[in-house]
Amino acid sequence: MTPPASESPSVLTRRTAIKRGLSGILAFGVAPLVLPSRLFGASAPSNRITVGIVGNGLIARSHVGALLGRDDCQIVALCDVSRSKAEAMQKRIEQGYADRASTAAFKGLDLYGTHEELVARPDVDVVFVTTPDHWHAAVSIAAMQAGKDVYCEKPMTLTVREGRTMVDVARRTGRVLQTGTQQRSEAAFRRAATIVRNGWIGEIKLIRTRLGKFPAAPVSLPEEPIPADLNYDRWLGPTPWYPYNSFRVKGDYGGGWRVFLEYGSRKNGDWGAHHFDIIQWALGMDASGPVEFIPAGFEGNPYQTHRYANGVTVQRVDGNQPAMIEFIGTKGTVGVGRDDYLVCDPIGLATRPLRAAEQHLYESDDHQSDFFNCVRTRQRPIADVEIGHRSATVGHLCGIARQVRRPLKWDPVKEEIIGDPVASRLLDRPRRAPYALL
The missing domain is CATH 3.40.50.720 (NAD(P)-binding Rossmann-like Domain)
Structure with a gap:
């Protein structure tokens, strides 16, 4: 097929190729176009x-x-x-x-x-x-x-x-x-996931992670004048309307809007989105997820807990342990965190060569660069939308179990809470008009 003169190979721009997604080329079953x-x-x-x-x-x-x-x-x-x-x-x-x-x-x-x-x-x-x-x-x-x-x-x-x-x-x-x-684009986390995925520490029995804590959300906040340059109604968007207070809209990694369930998932969304994501990656669960969620305090259970169908248990342990995530297997342990923190037992696992026949995980050393590369190639990135959805879902379900104060059974294939219609209603939220999703 001869392209129009305005889109001939000599003047085809990067933007045109991206917006087409090369679909026109592939649709006709011809060899991929080699671009200069x-x-x-x-x-x-x-x-x-x-x-x-x-x-x-x-x-x-x-x-x-x-x-x-x-x-x-x-x-x-x-x-x-x-x-x-x-x-x-x-x-x-x-x-x-x-x-x-x-x-x-x-x-x-x-x-x-x-x-x-x-x-x-x-x-x-x-x-x-x-x-x-x-x-x-x-x-x-x-x-x-x-x-x-x-x-x-x-x-x-x-x-x-x-x-x-x-x-x-x-x-x-x-x-x-x-x-x-x-964190998927950080070497220590990739190495930890590689060790777990290849069975180097044996069968995984327990995973511990720390998310930290936010202060409780204020029960009431005094109404304040809305700043002249702020569209407060649009800031609230689909969430319930509340009188304006500067704390409600404050951007603060230690609190601010993050402490309110109306606008986020507290620590399950804040740090859980990172650490649950690495756990999902290490367990090969990017297209699936846990099957049971147990809130802290239920029947004396001290830790927020979720379990996978194969029995792997994840506990949220908000202590002072140096590792952000600790994988405990039948043959060893791996602790991993930011700033290249990686501690293995046996110690040699940190530098053990990866054989060709073993599982090699997606390698990205810069999250933005991986994104821009995929924009050009049209490949799926290291933290593709399905991965982001599945990892966020873990945090959402932990939060729902806490709200209803009882364990939840989850079907990760149908994406349904089993046998609990009250909890099931929390899988979505009403949206304030006119802020529809689609």
């Missing part, structure tokens, strides 16, 4: 992946710092319900690009008050969703439906049903979605 290296050259301004960012709080600052150092992408649009936050981020980004000679083509940033306006831009290739948790699903879905690839922060969703909807939309639209569980 200059097509995807990071130094070519026309080939830089353009980025829009929705949400400009704490985690967005970290992403922007990394994005400003990349030559293969350029931030072109920001969205936030707080005009002052968006303007502060705009100033930082524009100054960052002004300091770099390689981004002379940068023409400034556009600011938007709604994500619908941002995702409607045809020149935005990918969207970073760095909002509070209760907005993750709606923004990601809108972006994918508009033909954008998505980097969505963790936990990927606020509810189990949101997660399945996101997976369905991603598969239907063919979009790439990377979940921000960046």
Whole structure:
């Protein structure tokens, strides 16, 4: 098939190839098109992946710092319900690009008050969703439906049903979605998962992890005047309406909006999204999950617990142990954490060579780079949307068991709570009008 003159191989752009997803080539059963290296050259301004960012709080600052150092992408649009936050981020980004000679083509940033306006831009290739948790699903879905690839922060969703909807939309639209569980792109966690997956410490009997604790959510907060530059109704979005208080909307890794179940899953979503994700990876459960969830305190059980069908038990042990996650097997143990913390017994497992016939896990040394590589190749990333959904589901179900104060039986194939209609209603939540999911 001869392409139109405007899309001939000599002028086919990186953006055109991405938006097509090479579907036209594959649909006709011909050999994959070999594209010249200059097509995807990071130094070519026309080939830089353009980025829009929705949400400009704490985690967005970290992403922007990394994005400003990349030559293969350029931030072109920001969205936030707080005009002052968006303007502060705009100033930082524009100054960052002004300091770099390689981004002379940068023409400034556009600011938007709604994500619908941002995702409607045809020149935005990918969207970073760095909002509070209760907005993750709606923004990601809108972006994918508009033909954008998505980097969505963790936990990927606020509810189990949101997660399945996101997976369905991603598969239907063919979009790439990377979940921000960046521990999968850290060597120590990959090594720990490799050791467990290959049976080097024998049969896994017990896994312990620490998530830490948040303070209790305030029972009541005094009403305060809404800042003039904040669209508070939109900040609340699909969640129940409450009078404005600055603490309710505060971005704070130690609390703020994270302590409220209305906007997140507390520590089960905060750190659980990271550690449960690594446990899922190590156990080979990326497309499945546990079958039983037991809340702390039930019949004297001191630990929040969940179990897999093969009997592997995971306990949330919020003590002072050095490892963030500890795998205990019949032949040894592995403790792993951030900053390259890896302690093995036997000690030699840390450096044992991996044979060709053994299981080799997906290797990524940089979560953002893995995402951008997959945007170009159309492959699924290391923390694909299904993985993000399944890992978030573990945290959601731990939280539901705590809310109803009894164990839950879970069918990970049908994604249903068995025999508990009250708990089943918590798999999703009512959405305040007009903030529908689709």
